[in-house]
Amino acid sequence: MADRSKLGMEFPAYTMTVEKSKIAEFAVAVGLKDDKAQIDPIYYDEEAAKRAGYEGIPVPPTFMTSFFFWTGEGLMGIVKALGIDLSKLLHSEEEYEFLGNIYAGDVITRKMKVAEMFERGKRDRLGRFVDVTILETEIINQRGELVAKVRSTMMER
Amino acid sequence: MAITYDDVKIGDTIPTYTSAPITRTHLVRYAGASGDFNPLHHDESFIKMIGMDNVIAHGILIMGIAGEAITSWIDQRNLRSFNARFLSMTEPADLNDMEHTTGRATITISGKIVKKYEENGEKRIKCDIVAKDALGSRKLAGFFIAALP
Numbered sequence: 001m002a003d004r005s006k007l008g009m010e011f012p013a014y015t016m017t018v019e020k021s022k023i024a025e026f027a028v029a030v031g032l033k034d035d036k037a038q039i040d041p042i043y044y045d046e047e048a049a050k051r052a053g054y055e056g057i058p059v060p061p062t063f064m065t066s067f068f069f070w071t072g073e074g075l076m077g078i079v080k081a082l083g084i085d086l087s088k089l090l091h092s093e094e095e096y097e098f099l100g101n102i103y104a105g106d107v108i109t110r111k112m113k114v115a116e117m118f119e120r121g122k123r124d125r126l127g128r129f130v131d132v133t134i135l136e137t138e139i140i141n142q143r144g145e146l147v148a149k150v151r152s153t154m155m156e157r
Numbered sequence: 158m159a160i161t162y163d164d165v166k167i168g169d170t171i172p173t174y175t176s177a178p179i180t181r182t183h184l185v186r187y188a189g190a191s192g193d194f195n196p197l198h199h200d201e202s203f204i205k206m207i208g209m210d211n212v213i214a215h216g217i218l219i220m221g222i223a224g225e226a227i228t229s230w231i232d233q234r235n236l237r238s239f240n241a242r243f244l245s246m247t248e249p250a251d252l253n254d255m256e257h258t259t260g261r262a263t264i265t266i267s268g269k270i271v272k273k274y275e276e277n278g279e280k281r282i283k284c285d286i287v288a289k290d291a292l293g294s295r296k297l298a299g300f301f302i303a304a305l306p
Contacts, residue, residue, distance in 0.1 A: 022190070029190035030221030032177045040228075054234070061224040061239055065217050069192030076194075086195070087207040091216045095240040 002117055002133045002156065003083030010113040011081070016070055020044070020057055020104040027060050046104075056103030064096055064150050067110045067139055082114065082133060084156060092132075093153035100147035107142040115151070131156040160231055162273070162280035162305040171268040171284060174226030178250040178262040179214050187218045216243035219264060219288050219296050226266035226286070231303055237281065241299035247290065260291035271300075279304035 024036045027043035041048035042058060049057045069075055079086050102108065116134040132155055139148040177183075184198045196203035198215055220241040227236065250262035265288070272283035281304050288297040 025186075026190040029183070029187040030218065031225055032179060032183050032222070053232075058233060060221065061228065061233060061236055062217060062221040065191050065193065069194075074192050074194060087203075089195070089197075091243060093240070093242045094217055094220055095238065097238045098236050101234060 002131050004117055006082050006114050007117045008114060009081075010111070011078075013109055013111050014067075014070070015107060015109045016067070018059065018102060018104055018106045018108055022066070023057055023059050023063065023104055026063050026066065030060055030062060054103070055101070056105065059102045059104075061096065061098070062094075063102070064137075064139060064148055065094075067108060068112070068137065068150070068152065078135075084133065084154070088156040090155045090157055091152070092155045093151075095151045097149040098147075099149065100141065100145050102139070102141065102147055108147075109140045110137060111140065112137040120155075160305060162282070165270055165273070165282060165305070167270055167273060169270045171226070171230045171270070171286075174222070174229060174266040176222050176225075176264040176266075178255070178259045179218075179247065179264070180252065180262070181212060181249050184212065184214055184218070184249060187215055187221070191215070191217070193217070211248045214247040214249060214262075216241070216297070219243070219247060220299075222264050223266045223286055223288055223297060223299070226268070227301055227303075231305070235303045235305060237279075237302045237304055239299070239301045241286075241297045243297055244295045247296055261294070263291040264288050264296060265291065268301075281305070 024044040027039045028036055031039050033039055036044050042052050042054060046057055112135055115136040118132050120130040120132050135152045137150040138146055141147050188194050188198055193215055198212055204212055248261055250258040266286060268284045268286040270282050270284045274281055281302055283300055283302050285300045287295060289295050
């Protein structure tokens with residue numbers, strides 16, 4: 001069961017550069033493709049992105065997830081910090097709010113905190129309560145602009 | 158041509174998007190691309206240890222497929238929010254039994270416009286989305302909000 005004393009805890013802020021090749025790799029992955037030649041060139045060719053009206057190479061909408069995992073030992077670090085049992089962990093909901101654009105080369109600071117922890121009132125099929133942890137993340141660019149907010153809901157079965 | 162606010166009305170559906178059958182290789186690729194290395198998605202020994210039958214796809218990969226459906230319909234700069242609730246697990250196709258396992262691993266995204274409104278000086282739409290496999294099992298339900306010209 002998640003450690004309730006972690007409610008409100010802020011994870012150490014983390015800064016990373018949005019690598020161009022990582023964007024293409026991600027776009028290939030969510031497109032279930034084998035090669036970047038099969039994806040929209042806006043995700044790897046700056047000229048194509050500019051022709052399509054973007055300031056630079058954009059990131060696919062769910063790319064935000066990689067900011068979640070690229071620090072603090074990734075998922076394992078988060079799970080350990082919260083006292084969650086990995087074998088019971090399920091990601092149950094994800095929500096993004098897009099307030100600006102993210103392009104290749106941007107330097108992103110990720111701020112994440114434990115927003116909510118509660119036991120869902122309803123018991124599951126086996127008569128157990130389900131433990132819910134909600135993480136809220138702010139994605140801030142090199143100009144200090146809040147470009148996205150992420151709300152991730154995790155459950156322990 | 159970009160879709161405009163006047164082009165769409167409440168009740169309209171967005172073009173249906175169907176994925177390739179998800180394989181374990183796709184899960185490994187997504188793990189590397191996203192950094193989500195939960196062994197639930199690639200390690201059969203972990204799966205046995207926790208009493209499950211098979212590795213499962215990342216919920217957020219299914220959301221990524223929904224993202225593909227959205228961005229193949231509208232320009233992604235128009236996206237204002239995107240929500241997904243994960244409803245059931247998705248097992249990848251087995252290469253040695255594609256005939257019986259392709260359906261459970263093939264994801265179709267559909268969406269329906271439920272609201273048109275103005276907010277922050279923008280013309281916005283809310284569109285409910287659903288992901289289902291080819292057997293009809295619901296994988297994800299959610300919505301996106303977009304500002305249209």
